[in-house]
Amino acid sequence: MISASSKSFDAAPMIESGPDDDSLLRVSLGPQHPSTHGVFRMNVVLDGETVVSLKPVFGYLHRNHEKIAEGITYLSSMPYTDRLDYICPLSNNWAYAHAVEKLAGLEVPERAQYLRVILAELTRLINHTAFAGFILGDMGAWGSALMYAFRERELILDLFEDLTGARMMANFMRFGGCRNDLPDGWAAQVSRLVDDYGPFLDEMEKLLVGNEILLARTQGIGSLSKETLVNGGISGPMLRAAGVNYDIRKVDPYGIYERFDFRIPLGATGDCYDRIMIRFLEMRESLKILQQALAQLPEGPVIDPKARIRNFKPPVGESYARIEGPKGELGFHLISDGTTKPYRYRIRPPSFINLTLIEDMCLGLDLADVVVILGSVDIVLGEVDR
Amino acid sequence: MEIDSMLEDDMKSQGVHVTSFEQLINWGRSSSLWPLQFGLACCAIEMIAATMAKYDMARFGAEVFRPSPRQADLMIVAGTVTKKMAPQVVRLYNQMAEPKYVIAMGACAISGGPFKEGYNVLKGIDRFIPVDVVIPGCPPRPEALLDGLLTLRAQIAKEKLMGSHRARHADPLGTAAFPVPECGAHDLEPTSNREIWHPLPVLREVEGVEA
Numbered sequence: 001m002i003s004a005s006s007k008s009f010d011a012a013p014m015i016e017s018g019p020d021d022d023s024l025l026r027v028s029l030g031p032q033h034p035s036t037h038g039v040f041r042m043n044v045v046l047d048g049e050t051v052v053s054l055k056p057v058f059g060y061l062h063r064n065h066e067k068i069a070e071g072i073t074y075l076s077s078m079p080y081t082d083r084l085d086y087i088c089p090l091s092n093n094w095a096y097a098h099a100v101e102k103l104a105g106l107e108v109p110e111r112a113q114y115l116r117v118i119l120a121e122l123t124r125l126i127n128h129t130a131f132a133g134f135i136l137g138d139m140g141a142w143g144s145a146l147m148y149a150f151r152e153r154e155l156i157l158d159l160f161e162d163l164t165g166a167r168m169m170a171n172f173m174r175f176g177g178c179r180n181d182l183p184d185g186w187a188a189q190v191s192r193l194v195d196d197y198g199p200f201l202d203e204m205e206k207l208l209v210g211n212e213i214l215l216a217r218t219q220g221i222g223s224l225s226k227e228t229l230v231n232g233g234i235s236g237p238m239l240r241a242a243g244v245n246y247d248i249r250k251v252d253p254y255g256i257y258e259r260f261d262f263r264i265p266l267g268a269t270g271d272c273y274d275r276i277m278i279r280f281l282e283m284r285e286s287l288k289i290l291q292q293a294l295a296q297l298p299e300g301p302v303i304d305p306k307a308r309i310r311n312f313k314p315p316v317g318e319s320y321a322r323i324e325g326p327k328g329e330l331g332f333h334l335i336s337d338g339t340t341k342p343y344r345y346r347i348r349p350p351s352f353i354n355l356t357l358i359e360d361m362c363l364g365l366d367l368a369d370v371v372v373i374l375g376s377v378d379i380v381l382g383e384v385d386r
Numbered sequence: 387m388e389i390d391s392m393l394e395d396d397m398k399s400q401g402v403h404v405t406s407f408e409q410l411i412n413w414g415r416s417s418s419l420w421p422l423q424f425g426l427a428c429c430a431i432e433m434i435a436a437t438m439a440k441y442d443m444a445r446f447g448a449e450v451f452r453p454s455p456r457q458a459d460l461m462i463v464a465g466t467v468t469k470k471m472a473p474q475v476v477r478l479y480n481q482m483a484e485p486k487y488v489i490a491m492g493a494c495a496i497s498g499g500p501f502k503e504g505y506n507v508l509k510g511i512d513r514f515i516p517v518d519v520v521i522p523g524c525p526p527r528p529e530a531l532l533d534g535l536l537t538l539r540a541q542i543a544k545e546k547l548m549g550s551h552r553a554r555h556a557d558p559l560g561t562a563a564f565p566v567p568e569c570g571a572h573d574l575e576p577t578s579n580r581e582i583w584h585p586l587p588v589l590r591e592v593e594g595v596e597a
Binding site (some may be wrong): 031062064071079086147169381382 | 468471474505506
């Protein structure tokens with residue numbers, strides 16, 4: 001394993017060729033490591049405690065999602081999308097359903113559109129709340145912040161379970177709508193949760209905003225210029241934390257987002273502190289969207305009655321559809337050859353592309369900052385490696 | 387060795403608790419399992435959820451997640467093991483100190499689960515390390531993980547430390563480390579450890595051929 005033998009497909013040697021100097025220390029961070037970002041490895045070269053070089057090693061969770069999807073029907077891939085970014089399955093469902101609908105030209109009924117917005121924004125709440133817990137864990141506050149975060153996450157998961165039957169792997173959206181209608185009283189439960197979420201955010205912000213350790217660990221850490229971020233294809237909260245106004249819900253509206261009144265929070269410097277705070281501001285905006293969507297929720301079918309489940313064959317062609325996932329631009333590129341299976345199925349994962357600039361963010365900083373920066377990128381390895 | 391229950395009750399009434407070393411040691415081991423803090427995929431999120439506010443694994447003495455395998459005695463294989471990851475999982479298992487136990491959490495760790503047909507997915511971690519408890523589900527609910535933990539505790543409580551049926555870790559000739567597979571040109575080499583993995587024979591009925 002240590003030597004880079006030519007026959008090995010794990011051609012990532014423990015000791016990379018890099019700056020060849022006896023005074024440098026080479027550390028392999030991962031794939032098993034104490035932070036909660038999955039099996040991601042970084043080969044770091046340190047001068048004292050300063051990072052001189054950092055090479056990411058991917059592929060420890062490469063489970064062949066795209067290849068498997070090319071061998072099964074369109075609908076069979078829906079449960080696999082749940083397992084892409086496993087903290088927010090429902091937005092993945094939406095992105096995939098959106099791509100197939102674009103390919104096949106399906107219409108989505110009003111009620112299903114609202115339902116999708118509600119579920120996607122609840123998922124955003126889950127993701128950003130868990131993010132806040134995880135990044136504090138990376139800074140050494142393992143436990144307390146995550147405990148609060150997961151307390152709230154469980155409340156949302158209970159709602160998901162009522163609606164879809166599963167806590168995490170919902171497999172809920174269908175081409176042309178959603179799988180089933182709301183159970184009785186579900187919408188009222190969601191609006192109660194939305195009302196209670198504001199006070200929770202206040203509590204969490206009180207814990208974080210003025211915290212001296214958090215400020216010392218995150219301010220001025222890991223910022224990059226707007227140009228670098230845009231050129232690197234970075235999207236989502238990471239890009240907006242640097243002050244670039246780019247949110248797909250606004251620039252390329254999908255679903256019914258243009259009907260809602262919400263703002264896009266922007267950061268100033270793009271350091272780790274901004275990245276944490278922007279997520280809190282986004283959660284407040286999500287709550288606004290949820291309130292509006294729940295108030296306007298119309299009656300009607302949740303799935304287009306003409307949508308076919310069996311023998312579904314979209315016409316020959318290709319489509320790319322993207323949504324603003326909680327982590328950034330989540331896109332699906334599908335090529336159809338007119339059969340029941342996609343000819344090509346390609347995912348544009350936000351975590352993976354956001355991670356590509358990790359070396360630029362870490363150079364010249366301490367090793368301890370690397371973990372915080374990795375946390376602030378907010379990756380999920382299911383999506384990075386697919 | 388069983389203790390005479392009459393004697394035990396009699397002594398208990400006098401405020402004396404009689405037990406055997408075996409029971410005492412097993413009680414201690416089963417009551418403070420320290421899991422390795424090591425998540426692979428989706429199941430890891432449910433594993434974290436099991437330790438958090440609502441499910442609170444601390445009730446069963448297993449909340450002390452250790453980042454280092456040297457300090458851990460329970461490995462929860464939570465998620466898909468890929469062929470690139472399998473050597474690291476086996477190495478982590480080898481680094482753990484005895485006595486050590488393995489829970490295979492979720493369909494992927496048991497058999498490859500929904501990703502079984504993937505070219506890079508290991509079809510069950512039991513091909514390389516001995517698994518004590520399997521928890522089906524994709525992902526299993528936190529309650530299922532707690533149930534698996536309780537099952538493991540019951541198994542530990544019944545362990546024999548002496549005699550011919552003693553536990554693997556109590557056997558001086560038993561092995562604590564298993565060969566780490568290497569990543570070969572097409573697959574792991576070897577593809578499984580036949581000393582611990584005994585798959586059921588595949589029986590196929592072929593026309594004209596007697597089984």
